[in-house]
Amino acid sequence: xxxxxxxxxxxxxxxxxxxxxxxxxxxxxxxxxxxxxxxxxxxxxxxxxxxxxxxxxxxxxxxxxxxxxxxxxxxxxxxxxxxxxxxxxxxxxxxxxxxxxxxxxxxxxxxxxxxxxxxxxxxxxxxxxxxxxxxxxxxxxxxxxxxxxxxxxxxxxxxxx
Numbered sequence: 335x336x337x338x339x340x341x342x343x344x345x346x347x348x349x350x351x352x353x354x355x356x357x358x359x360x361x362x363x364x365x366x367x368x369x370x371x372x373x374x375x376x377x378x379x380x381x382x383x384x385x386x387x388x389x390x391x392x393x394x395x396x397x398x399x400x401x402x403x404x405x406x407x408x409x410x411x412x413x414x415x416x417x418x419x420x421x422x423x424x425x426x427x428x429x430x431x432x433x434x435x436x437x438x439x440x441x442x443x444x445x446x447x448x449x450x451x452x453x454x455x456x457x458x459x460x461x462x463x464x465x466x467x468x469x470x471x472x473x474x475x476x477x478x479x480x481x482x483x484x485x486x487x488x489x490x491x492x493x494x495x
Contacts, residue, residue, distance in 0.1 A: 342373060350377035351385040358388065358397065367398025378409065386413035387421040394424070394433065403434020414445060417490035419458045422449035426462060430469055439472040440481050447485040 341349035350373045356363065358370035371392060377385030390409030393402045407428060413421035426446030429438040446469060449462035470478055 342376075345376075345380075347377040347380040347382035347385060350374070351382055351388060354385065354388060358392070367392070371398040381412070381416075383413040383416040383418040383421070386410070386416075387418050387424070390421065391424065394428065401434070403428070407435065414448070415491040419449050419452050419456070422446075423458045423462045426465065426469075430465065439469055440477050443469045443473060443478065443481045444484055447481065448488055451485065 338349040338352050342353045354370045354372075354374035354377065355361070356370075357366045357373065359365065371389075374385050374389045374392065378389045386409050390406045390413065392398055393409060394406035395401070407425065410421045410425045410428070414425050422445045426442045426444070426449060427433070428435065429445065430442035431437065443466065446462045446466050449458055450466055452459040452462075473481070
């Protein structure tokens with residue numbers, strides 16, 4: 335944290351989210367959700383996708399904040415729109431499981447499909463691909479085809495606060 339702190343204090347969003355992660359997960363220090371939230375908000379306000387994802391996860395799980403599925407979805411969506419694959423996966427999972435919202439299987443298929451198309455054999459890609467089969471079982475062939483068109487048309491957004 336020694337090298338990141340001056341950068342974070344100077345406004346570097348990547349350093350801010352790094353420090354937020356350290357506090358959130360207690361990496362080498364005692365966890366402090368309040369400090370994690372503070373640093374994460376600073377980076378999220380700059381549109382940093384990792385910070386948006388982390389903050390969305392905090393709202394989803396109630397770490398340092400009251401659980402708020404709607405706010406979690408909005409933050410995860412901002413990160414997912416910037417091609418942050420873990421946010422795409424988590425959006426798909428929230429829609430599939432109905433975490434704090436009614437299940438939305440076409441939307442789950444959409445976000446999991448985007449995460450599965452990552453093309454680098456990562457954990458997020460293989461996990462999303464596995465869940466796609468589970469979600470597809472809840473959709474009609476027409477819904478699957480329509481959602482596949484949406485996936486093909488998807489383009490990442492640029493970072494913006």
